[in-house]
Amino acid sequence: MSQPAQLRTPEVDALLRVLASLDDEDEIFALLEDLFTIREIKETSQRLSVAKHLAEGKSYSAIEDITGASATTIARVSKCLSYGAGGYQAALKVLSEDDSPVQ
Numbered sequence: 039m040s041q042p043a044q045l046r047t048p049e050v051d052a053l054l055r056v057l058a059s060l061d062d063e064d065e066i067f068a069l070l071e072d073l074f075t076i077r078e079i080k081e082t083s084q085r086l087s088v089a090k091h092l093a094e095g096k097s098y099s100a101i102e103d104i105t106g107a108s109a110t111t112i113a114r115v116s117k118c119l120s121y122g123a124g125g126y127q128a129a130l131k132v133l134s135e136d137d138s139p140v141q
Contacts, residue, residue, distance in 0.1 A: 088115045089126040090133065 060066045070079055084107050091101045098112050119126050
């Protein structure tokens with residue numbers, strides 16, 4: 039069984055249903071605060087910011103300066119943008135439609 043198939047458990051599906059049903063940013067933030075550590079929230083948001091800058095064509099060194107992300111993190115996000123499941127592209131589409139600022 040592939041890693042993504044192993045990860046897609048009933049518990050993960052329940053989390054997906056919860057996330058998909060919440061449309062209030064404050065409720066979602068409260069859930070994130072309860073589910074994740076502050077560090078995990080910061081690191082996850084940083085990756086989204088890295089994805090945005092990569093999609094804009096910025097260099098790794100510029101992204102490091104802007105976001106504080108390591109070259110390893112930037113490379114990992116870049117690999118996901120090129121060969122991943124499409125999650126970053128979906129998120130970036132939401133942000134571009136929303137015109138939400140991401141550093």
